[in-house]
Amino acid sequence: MKSTPPIIDFPLAPPGTMGPPAEYGRLLAHCPVARIDIDPKATAWYVTRYADVRSLIADPRLVRPSISDWPDGSDLGDQDPRLTTMMELEGPEHTALRRALTDAFSVRTVRRYLPHLRQLAAGLLDSLAAGAPRGDLVAGFAEPFPLLMMCDLVGIPYAEREYFLPMADAALGAMQTLGEGRRVTKPLRAFVTTLIDQKRREPADDLLTYLVRECDSGVLAEEAVISFGLSMLIAGYRTTTMFVANSLLTLLAEPGQYARLRDHRELMPTAVEELLRYIPVMNGVVVLLATEDIELHGHTFHKGEGIHIVLAAANRDGSVFPDPDRLDLGRMVNPHIMFGRGAHNCIGSHLARAELTVALEAVLDRFPALHLVDGQPPTWDDESPAKSPLTLPVGW
Numbered sequence: 292m293k294s295t296p297p298i299i300d301f302p303l304a305p306p307g308t309m310g311p312p313a314e315y316g317r318l319l320a321h322c323p324v325a326r327i328d329i330d331p332k333a334t335a336w337y338v339t340r341y342a343d344v345r346s347l348i349a350d351p352r353l354v355r356p357s358i359s360d361w362p363d364g365s366d367l368g369d370q371d372p373r374l375t376t377m378m379e380l381e382g383p384e385h386t387a388l389r390r391a392l393t394d395a396f397s398v399r400t401v402r403r404y405l406p407h408l409r410q411l412a413a414g415l416l417d418s419l420a421a422g423a424p425r426g427d428l429v430a431g432f433a434e435p436f437p438l439l440m441m442c443d444l445v446g447i448p449y450a451e452r453e454y455f456l457p458m459a460d461a462a463l464g465a466m467q468t469l470g471e472g473r474r475v476t477k478p479l480r481a482f483v484t485t486l487i488d489q490k491r492r493e494p495a496d497d498l499l500t501y502l503v504r505e506c507d508s509g510v511l512a513e514e515a516v517i518s519f520g521l522s523m524l525i526a527g528y529r530t531t532t533m534f535v536a537n538s539l540l541t542l543l544a545e546p547g548q549y550a551r552l553r554d555h556r557e558l559m560p561t562a563v564e565e566l567l568r569y570i571p572v573m574n575g576v577v578v579l580l581a582t583e584d585i586e587l588h589g590h591t592f593h594k595g596e597g598i599h600i601v602l603a604a605a606n607r608d609g610s611v612f613p614d615p616d617r618l619d620l621g622r623m624v625n626p627h628i629m630f631g632r633g634a635h636n637c638i639g640s641h642l643a644r645a646e647l648t649v650a651l652e653a654v655l656d657r658f659p660a661l662h663l664v665d666g667q668p669p670t671w672d673d674e675s676p677a678k679s680p681l682t683l684p685v686g687w
């Protein structure tokens with residue numbers, strides 16, 4: 292007889308921590324499919340095991356719903372603008388955009404960005420260190436470093452960050468908490484379309500200008516270029532900020548880990564992969580929508596139902612990662628799934644890896660004796676899904 296999956300509250304990281312939520316272990320062991328209560332008008336499932344997450348994330352029968360339409364799009368008319376990023380694009384429009392961007396995000400091209408990344412990191416750390424024995428590693432480094440890189444690459448004015456950052460964060464959070472992001476749909480789209488118009492008038496050496504040309508020569512639709520701009524604002528830097536901040540906090544908080552990496556730089560490639568596996572940023576949830584009935588463990592996800600697949604839980608699955616809750620900077624076999632898989636896998640994964648590597652190397656070089664400050668713990672916004680410190684006070 293089939294058992295009915297239990298209904299659970301959305302698992303959250305313990306307050307004041309990056310997580311993972313305590314429930315992951317129990318769900319992984321005993322409950323591969325649970326139902327989560329997120330909206331009375333929608334049915335949503337929660338899937339944690341590595342093999343299931345790995346297969347569902349690349350399953351073409353599942354699409355990424357826009358936060359404008361799911362779990363409840365009844366307040367929007369057909370003509371109202373949607374917050375459509377690359378993730379929600381499907382079919383030829385998505386393929387054409389991915390193809391247009393292949394070279395810009397390839398390993399080879401990202402290698403060419405390395406000197407610029409190193410220069411950015413060194414400059415920020417010099418400013419942070421100037422005149423003070425301590426400072427905030429988030430405001431001084433983890434936040435501006437990937438943001439500056441993304442702005443340079445894409446052609447988004449860094450000087451306007453105070454305008455676009457709060458909207459971009461609301462949209463990123465909405466992928467998980469739903470709600471807030473809808474409020475910013477119109478102004479975020481307006482910000483991107485204004486930028487696109489500006490690139491047409493004043494072309495520059497950046498990705499938006501290049502995509503505008505592809506659009507004007509008929510290769511891409513205007514909507515695809517807008518989606519790219521929205522994707523960069525929402526996915527193009529904040530995840531890296533969170534990873535850099537949480538990685539440094541983890542290395543400093545776990546005895547001996549910072550010194551181990553400082554003194555054994557040959558560990559850097561495996562350390563970066565292990566931090567990607569270990570850090571459960573935003574619970575690592577991807578929301579999918581079934582376009583037809585799908586069976587898993589004797590349970591049927593019906594067409595129109597949502598499935599939350601939890602990358603961060605999959606990355607702690609003991610059947611794949613021995614001793615999964617231990618941070619092992621030298622872990623050799625590490626098929627983590629933090630960048631997803633399939634048609635929508637993270638297009639920025641090579642850039643993110645380069646940013647994380649350069650960030651760690653630059654901090655280890657500049658501050659060999661970096662430490663957390665007694666009596667000044669990191670601060671967190673426990674209402675936010677970000678699960679990354681707002682401030683990270685350190686001394687050097």
Ligand code: HEM
Nearest residue numbers: 377378522526527530531534629630631635637638639643
């Ligand atoms: C540590 C940092 C990062 C993590 C953990 C991460 C993770 C992910 C994941 C899991 C997906 C797949 C989502 C899905 O299947 O629906 C994704 C997609 C995406 N990421 Fe990243 N990402 C990171 C950094 C970046 C950066 C630096 C960029 C660009 C500058 C970027 C741009 C994108 C885009 C555009 C997509 C959508 C791709 C598509 O739908 O075709 N990401 N990311």
